Amino acid sequence: MAMTPEERRKAIIDRVVVAGTVQLDALAEQLGVSRMTIHRDLDLLESRGLLRKQRGAATAESSLLFESNFHYRQQIETEEKRALARAAGGLILPGSVVMIDDSTTALALAEDIDPGEPVTIITNSAAAFDRLRGRPNLQLILTGGVYNDTLQGFYGLVCEQALGKLRADHAFVSASSVVGTALFHQDQEVVRAKRAMMASAKCRTLLLTPSKFGTLALNHMADLAEFDRILIAKPLDEGTVAALRQAGISFELV
The missing domain is CATH 1.10.10.10 (Winged helix-like DNA-binding domain superfamily/Winged helix DNA-binding domain)
Known part of the structure; x- marks a missing residue:
């Protein structure tokens, strides 16, 4: 048939x-x-x-203008994302308010959060919401906004306004591309949502897999110096490690 x-x-x-x-x-x-x-x-x-x-x-x-399909990104660098999730999860204390972005890197963190810990999670990620809903000790806040099925997330004015009216202890975000000491992403609406999370959090943690250092994207998102903590999954080539240290960027390889 x-x-x-x-x-x-x-x-x-x-x-x-x-x-x-x-x-x-x-x-x-x-x-x-x-x-x-x-x-x-x-x-x-x-x-x-x-x-x-x-x-x-x-x-x-991905390309300069095109962010990879969410389901494709979920299948790559899975071990690296798990390592980042374990390291980032250790930063979350009971009673914390945590913002998690729409990245598959941060999704691994959502899956790793201790189900017994009383934590509040704020996210624009539909995938993270699906993983976390129903946990008894968890307060879960979904930003709302315009839903993008390709990226499995919510964006736009409603999302940004919701994030701007909230405050968090931590924001965990990722990016599509690292060029020198700058971060980039293909979609400007995604950039605005990530920037809104960064502005609303006391501590901003960046989660990066090694492939982000070999990718290009159109829109400037942030500079590495804007983050309180940078976690990068191994293996990262020695040239990139040396360049980051020479630029005065503090980071942890996990």
């Missing part, structure tokens, strides 16, 4: 998320449709922000 168009597009997304990049001809052959049909499917999926169309291929990998 032939797939419906939506079933076929879901199959395309599944293949791209697993492989990272898939050739157009391979998709046409695997799904039993013409190249033109695949072209039209990719155009639609790209317009929804679910993948990026390249010459003769589709990719889930």
